[in-house]
Amino acid sequence: MILYLTGSPTRYGEARFTQDNGFLADIKTELARAVRRAGGGEGDKPRVLLVSAAPDDRGFTDSVLRGMSECIHGSGIGTEEVVMLDRRNAAQTPELVRWAHWIVLCGGHVPTQNRFLHEIRLKELLKDFPGVVMGCSAGSMNCAEDVYSHPELPGEAADPQYRRWLKGLGLTDINLIPHMEQVRYAQVDGLRLFEDIAFPDSWNHRFYTFKDGGYVKIVHGKPTLYGEAYEITGGAMRRVSEENKTYSFMNLVFISPHFPATYWHFCAGLKQNGVNVLAIADTDYWNLPQELRDNLSDYYKVNNLENYDEMYRAVAWYAHKWGKIDWIESNNEYWLEQDARLRTDFNVTTGIRNDRIAAIKNKSEMKKYYALGGIPTARQIKGAEGLAKVKAFAGKTGYPIIAKPDNGMGAGGTSKIRNAEELEAWFAAHPDAGAYVMEEFITGLLVSYDAIFNADGEPVFENNSVFPTPIMEIVHGNLDTCYWTNKTVPAKLAAIGRRTVKAFDVKSRFVHLEFFQLDRDREGLGKKGDYVGLEVNMRPPGGYTPDMMNFAHSTDVFQIWADMVAFGEARKPLGEPYFCAYAGRRDGKAYLHSHAEILSRYGHALCMAERVPDALSDDLCNMAYIVRLKDKKDIGVFFDFVTRLA
Numbered sequence: 001m002i003l004y005l006t007g008s009p010t011r012y013g014e015a016r017f018t019q020d021n022g023f024l025a026d027i028k029t030e031l032a033r034a035v036r037r038a039g040g041g042e043g044d045k046p047r048v049l050l051v052s053a054a055p056d057d058r059g060f061t062d063s064v065l066r067g068m069s070e071c072i073h074g075s076g077i078g079t080e081e082v083v084m085l086d087r088r089n090a091a092q093t094p095e096l097v098r099w100a101h102w103i104v105l106c107g108g109h110v111p112t113q114n115r116f117l118h119e120i121r122l123k124e125l126l127k128d129f130p131g132v133v134m135g136c137s138a139g140s141m142n143c144a145e146d147v148y149s150h151p152e153l154p155g156e157a158a159d160p161q162y163r164r165w166l167k168g169l170g171l172t173d174i175n176l177i178p179h180m181e182q183v184r185y186a187q188v189d190g191l192r193l194f195e196d197i198a199f200p201d202s203w204n205h206r207f208y209t210f211k212d213g214g215y216v217k218i219v220h221g222k223p224t225l226y227g228e229a230y231e232i233t234g235g236a237m238r239r240v241s242e243e244n245k246t247y248s249f250m251n252l253v254f255i256s257p258h259f260p261a262t263y264w265h266f267c268a269g270l271k272q273n274g275v276n277v278l279a280i281a282d283t284d285y286w287n288l289p290q291e292l293r294d295n296l297s298d299y300y301k302v303n304n305l306e307n308y309d310e311m312y313r314a315v316a317w318y319a320h321k322w323g324k325i326d327w328i329e330s331n332n333e334y335w336l337e338q339d340a341r342l343r344t345d346f347n348v349t350t351g352i353r354n355d356r357i358a359a360i361k362n363k364s365e366m367k368k369y370y371a372l373g374g375i376p377t378a379r380q381i382k383g384a385e386g387l388a389k390v391k392a393f394a395g396k397t398g399y400p401i402i403a404k405p406d407n408g409m410g411a412g413g414t415s416k417i418r419n420a421e422e423l424e425a426w427f428a429a430h431p432d433a434g435a436y437v438m439e440e441f442i443t444g445l446l447v448s449y450d451a452i453f454n455a456d457g458e459p460v461f462e463n464n465s466v467f468p469t470p471i472m473e474i475v476h477g478n479l480d481t482c483y484w485t486n487k488t489v490p491a492k493l494a495a496i497g498r499r500t501v502k503a504f505d506v507k508s509r510f511v512h513l514e515f516f517q518l519d520r521d522r523e524g525l526g527k528k529g530d531y532v533g534l535e536v537n538m539r540p541p542g543g544y545t546p547d548m549m550n551f552a553h554s555t556d557v558f559q560i561w562a563d564m565v566a567f568g569e570a571r572k573p574l575g576e577p578y579f580c581a582y583a584g585r586r587d588g589k590a591y592l593h594s595h596a597e598i599l600s601r602y603g604h605a606l607c608m609a610e611r612v613p614d615a616l617s618d619d620l621c622n623m624a625y626i627v628r629l630k631d632k633k634d635i636g637v638f639f640d641f642v643t644r645l646a
Contacts, residue, residue: 005140005216007178017075018213021226034131045080049100052086053108093120101131105139110149137178144168148175157189177209207232247274248566255330264292269562271295373503377533384434397440444516449497460570464489480643481584485552487577512541552580578628583642584621590646
């Protein structure tokens with residue numbers, strides 16, 4: 001079902017649907033889809049069922065039928081037939097609902113229509129309705145699970161028996177006060193509708209109001225509001241959207257959005273999509289960068305982001321103040337377990353929760369899911385098995401072997417063990433060996449599959465980066481960092497990347513998956529050029545790689561992620577493709593070419609040249625140079641120019 005909530009689908013006084021905020025074009029598209037879903041062909045016209053708000057008032061109902069029919073046809077929407085459902089044909093309701101492609105819940109008196117909807121059992125009949133439902137005024141209000149039926153007629157505001165809350169159709173939890181322009185200063189029984197009635201009723205509730213021509217569209221339960229609109233809650237009113245803008249009704253708690261520094265772009269994309277960005281961090285608000293502050297809806301400072309009690313109280317405060325929390329996210333490897341715990345405790349279903357976190361954090365657990373997807377991986381043994389069993393393991397795989405923390409990120413704590421003596425020394429130096437795993441050493445090219453997946457488990461963006469020198473060797477050898485982002489993703493890599501995500505059953509996430517591309521045939525793993533699973537990271541790639549994706553694909557991956565969150569799809573197109581290359585230099589080394597010479601040689605292609613934050617310098621060096629290039633052969637030339645020593 002596609003659901004539209006309107007005050008009126010027309011601008012006040014017009015006899016056709018508005019084109020503002022894309023309404024007319026959008027509903028034409030959805031009606032055509034509804035006809036096709038019902039087995040209709042190209043050019044077939046929709047069957048329309050109007051549901052009266054005054055089923056016993058024949059004169060009023062017939063006038064609504066004439067007016068709505070003229071409006072539909074005046075908007076260029078052809079119909080097979082338009083039928084009004086009222087008391088006269090109420091007995092045929094089940095057949096009429098099955099017959100219709102488009103059901104319009106008409107405007108009128110909310111309680112009167114509400115009683116009729118229950119009498120005809122419309123809530124049950126709409127459970128599997130595959131078409132389009134559109135509410136108008138009272139019809140939109142009655143779509144809610146709990147309907148706010150504010151006093152409207154004389155005597156209702158003064159009547160202590162008048163029921164302001166009714167049970168509705170349960171199609172949404174959004175409560176509307178329609179026709180803002182007409183009712184903003186209306187009075188009922190001497191009381192102002194907004195200040196004296198709706199505002200006091202908004203404590204612990206939320207109402208939305210907008211001008212005729214604005215609307216809410218709900219797809220798969222996900223609502224988006226189009227046009228200028230206001231929220232009324234806690235006795236106050238605030239604007240949440242502007243004309244030709246959208247609001248998603250979504251509350252997203254973003255943890256530590258100030259690190260890495262570029263993460264403010266995620267917040268900006270969310271705000272652009274009308275998401276309430278509710279930040280939690282451990283610094284004073286005024287210490288946050290201005291560009292981040294500009295894109296937050298609210299901020300809560302904790303003393304320690306690792307103190308779960310503090311974090312729980314922060315999210316609880318947001319839930320009390322803003323209502324249901326829809327997302328909790330940090331996009332940061334370090335906070336994945338805490339994110340999962342908070343989602344579990346607050347019943348947030350849009351991300352990984354406690355029952356799934358081990359599969360993406362523990363390297364030993366990852367093996368099980370790789371196997372489910374038929375993805376080859378290096379053989380592995382846990383350090384907890386002890387020295388003797390690990391020695392036997394190395395006897396089968398051969399040295400060197402790699403020791404790495406079972407639960408860890410990056411190259412920290414990773415060691416290459418070359419022989420039995422080094423293995424014995426490693427165990428002697430690591431009383432916590434049980435927290436490690438050992439893997440056979442695989443030679444090949446380290447590559448990544450980076451992607452953004454929607455709620456259906458489909459990629460809305462894909463990227464491939466290539467690391468000629470693995471990060472582990474860069475960190476341990478104090479080497480210069482050089483890697484690049486490809487113009488396109490190789491088909492075989494895209495296929496195994498998608499299969500990996502499916503095996504781990506991960507949705508609605510940015511992912512960074514690491515693979516080795518074999519440099520020779522290896523028994524049990526594959527042929528030269530095949531991909532072997534190394535590690536899954538269910539977050540964006542670190543450092544400057546998101547920026548490099550933007551440069552390589554002429555796009556904005558921060559906005560694509562925000563579009564996935566708010567709309568379930570990518571709305572930012574890709575532009576001209578490039579290779580994007582990163583070259584890092586370390587302090588204390590004497591390089592052949594100066595900073596000025598690099599700028600002179602590559603100024604035309606240079607995207608970034610800046611100091612790397614100290615927290616990232618082990619992996620990414622101290623100075624970063626990023627260029628985009630049209631020819632792959634120019635990548636090696638760039639690396640050599642930047643990193644050649646004097």
